Amino acid sequence: MEPYITYYFAMESVGAFEFAELFDGCARPWEVLLRAKAIVTSDRIAASARIHPSVELKGPVWIGENAEIGHGALIRPYSVIGANCSVGHGSEVKHCVMLNGSKVASLAFAGDSLLGRSARLGSGAITANRKFNQTNVTCRGEDLHSDYFGLVLGDCSRLGANCVTQPGTHIGAYSWVFPLTDVRGFIPSRKRVFRERSLTMQDNDAVELT
Numbered sequence: 001m002e003p004y005i006t007y008y009f010a011m012e013s014v015g016a017f018e019f020a021e022l023f024d025g026c027a028r029p030w031e032v033l034l035r036a037k038a039i040v041t042s043d044r045i046a047a048s049a050r051i052h053p054s055v056e057l058k059g060p061v062w063i064g065e066n067a068e069i070g071h072g073a074l075i076r077p078y079s080v081i082g083a084n085c086s087v088g089h090g091s092e093v094k095h096c097v098m099l100n101g102s103k104v105a106s107l108a109f110a111g112d113s114l115l116g117r118s119a120r121l122g123s124g125a126i127t128a129n130r131k132f133n134q135t136n137v138t139c140r141g142e143d144l145h146s147d148y149f150g151l152v153l154g155d156c157s158r159l160g161a162n163c164v165t166q167p168g169t170h171i172g173a174y175s176w177v178f179p180l181t182d183v184r185g186f187i188p189s190r191k192r193v194f195r196e197r198s199l200t201m202q203d204n205d206a207v208e209l210t
Helices: 011-015 029-039
Strands: 092-094 109-111 151-153 169-171
Parallel strands (some): 151 169
16 A cells, blocks of 8 residues: 555554455545445445444445444445444444444544544544535645545544544544544644643532523
């Protein structure tokens, strides 16, 4: 694989991925999503996958061994969810590739994104996937040739609860974005990302409200 891809996803992570053919011939991460649209033409759902009640699968989708899709989740076309992945209650996954063991927690939105092995989106996290002016998304000055592109989240990286990533965000492996943080652009591997915030406390009356 090209170094551009292996910076985010180790060769071992892709090699163990049940749907590794998605990466064939791809030099850039977003090309994997384009390839998914080309080859994910019918549903492939492992017998061991656990699909909870009220889940809506809008095929074609691929879901791997022992993946779990929680109550009320929506999985939209061309999404590929690897082995031992989980999508939590009420979350939406739109045209994403989730490598083995990655997780989208409850009430989150993952759109047009790639999640590395054991990467995680916390509850309420949103991967914004379209610019306000609907022009092509860019990363580090490079045109991604699409007006829809969310996030590349490297192996074992994590977004905390209620994080928001802007379109085209790329985050390297083993980085943590702390809760309530909004990020954009490129974040290298092995970083901790948070915004300094001050906390104000004031006295409060003892009022019982109805």
